[in-house]
Amino acid sequence: MDRQSLDQIVNEVIAQLNKNDVTEGIPIGVSARHCHLDQEALETLFGPGYELTKKADLSQPGQFAANETITIVGPKGSIEKVRILGPLRKASQVEVSQTDGFKLGLKPPIRESGNIYGSSPVTLVGPKGSIYLKEGLIIAQAHIHMAEEDAEAYNVQDGEFVKVRIEHEARPIQFEKVLIRVSSRYKLEMHIDTDEANACAVRSGAKGKLLKAGQADA
Ligand SMILES: [Zn+2]
Incomplete structure (x- = not known):
């Protein structure tokens, strides 16, 4: 492998590491x-x-x-x-x-x-x-707080509604109308209330998968 392609690979790896990992899932917080x-x-x-x-x-x-x-x-x-x-x-x-x-x-x-x-x-x-x-x-309304970098990584905008799927062995659930709220003051987290959390046996710390409106289910 020549020097140039090695540099290229290293740069790509660093770029990936610096990017927010959108496959990680959105942390859920129960309010x-x-x-x-x-x-x-x-x-x-x-x-x-x-x-x-x-x-x-x-x-x-x-x-x-x-x-x-x-x-x-x-x-x-x-x-x-x-x-x-x-x-x-x-x-x-x-x-x-x-x-x-x-x-x-x-x-x-x-x-x-x-x-x-x-x-x-x-x-x-x-x-x-x-x-x-x-x-x-x-x-x-169920919502996701995120900073501008997260909005870019997830390809969403402030005020947009998305779907979020939360896996669970007995009670998986999909939220159909989750509001995106973008601000530099925000840390990535989805907020649901106790009724919503109980509907799917979710506790704070669980993670959800963001789906764009119109995107097929997981
Ligand atoms: Zn909130």
């Missing part, structure tokens, strides 16, 4: 019910000047689970110890599963995080007060 608060809601629930304290970092950079929890209330019932995720946002939002919606007696729509216009009302109760949100309760 339990949680809420995001704005400044006003935090102070109403926990008192003026209150600041969240960090319990643990989340997989997405900068996001954290707070030590603080609240109770959420609907016409049929309430759910205690709903974790607050930080940092604070511009608008309060509560993300639950369909099962939680039944328990509360509310009908949250399936939405992309942040899109709460016209969503379900819900009451939040904290140690120092309560607040009635006219909208803000949603079921999060």
Whole structure:
């Protein structure tokens, strides 16, 4: 083998290693019910000047689970110890599963995080007060966080819907409408809620295979 073709092979191998391995699969993260608060809601629930304290970092950079929890209330019932995720946002939002919606007696729509216009009302109760949100309760649409390099490697764009297949010896499943969310702040991970995870016996750490819409099943 001559020197030139050896260099070429080495360069190709390095290029492959540097590329994100799209055959590896998308790591799955299961999101339990949680809420995001704005400044006003935090102070109403926990008192003026209150600041969240960090319990643990989340997989997405900068996001954290707070030590603080609240109770959420609907016409049929309430759910205690709903974790607050930080940092604070511009608008309060509560993300639950369909099962939680039944328990509360509310009908949250399936939405992309942040899109709460016209969503379900819900009451939040904290140690120092309560607040009635006219909208803000949603079921999060299954989605994949990824950085620009990942989007390139998987040949997808922000806002696109893809399919994701998760293998399991007893309960394999295929998600048909998974939203791609691209940002330099994101780390590659697919988020599903507890109902979706239980439907296919999936736990955090499992991996899914991304299929472009229209692409044949695995
Ligand atoms: Zn997410």
